[in-house]
Amino acid sequence: MTAAAAAADDVRDPSLPGRLLAAERDALLPLLRSLPDADFALPTAACPGWTVRDVLAHCSAALARVVESRFEKGVFSPESNERDIAERAEWTNARILDELEHGMTEAGAVLAGRADGAWDGIAFGEWVHAGDVRDCLGEPGAYTGEGRPYALTLLSRVTRDRGRPRLQADLDDVDDPLHLGVPSGTRTPARFIGDTATLVRLYTGRAVDGVSYELTGAEAGELNLYG
Structure with missing residues (x-):
């Protein structure tokens, strides 16, 4: 970038x-x-x-x-x-x-x-x-729905404000990659591949058991905004 x-x-x-x-x-x-x-x-x-x-x-x-x-x-x-x-x-x-x-x-x-x-x-x-x-x-739309575009933009900003590692999220349900966290000159950006709900769960400390996704270059605990 x-x-x-x-x-x-x-x-x-x-x-x-x-x-x-x-x-x-x-x-x-x-x-x-x-x-x-x-x-x-x-x-x-x-x-x-x-x-x-x-x-x-x-x-x-x-x-x-x-x-x-x-x-x-x-x-x-x-x-x-x-x-x-x-x-x-x-x-x-x-x-x-x-x-x-x-x-x-x-x-x-x-x-x-x-x-x-x-x-x-x-x-x-x-x-x-x-x-x-x-x-x-058990209702549909948890961590997604009509507010998703606004929420993802805010998530990007909050992850920068809180100094989370740089990450590129390639979301199954969003066309363009999402860039989160703070760039570092010494660390390769992490990458997430999966859907919006799973990304939000990772950043907010919600369970992701049994969910299919890829996360490389960072540990889940480094992403948690509330941990």
């Missing part, structure tokens, strides 16, 4: 988080509102100890913080996340979904207004958690 191409690749689109959240809202909320209450109590494999309801409460609380610009010290730590879930323990499922929908509608403008883009990754995290819920429910 040339220096000019790398610079262009690094240009932030401030509207991107909002577009991802809106696409996920329109796809996910109708599904969630159609669920029986029993499904909200299902345990999720991606977030051990959390039910579907817990994941959704975490997501709605995180977006509420964004909308209200509450970015105090320790926000999004495991302890903070558990407190957010506990604070919503007496809420109805419908109330949690209402807060989630409001956040997915309003948070994009707040994120766009932060010139440093420091919180853009929140939108990617919300999209991943939506995939966790779909995966738990």
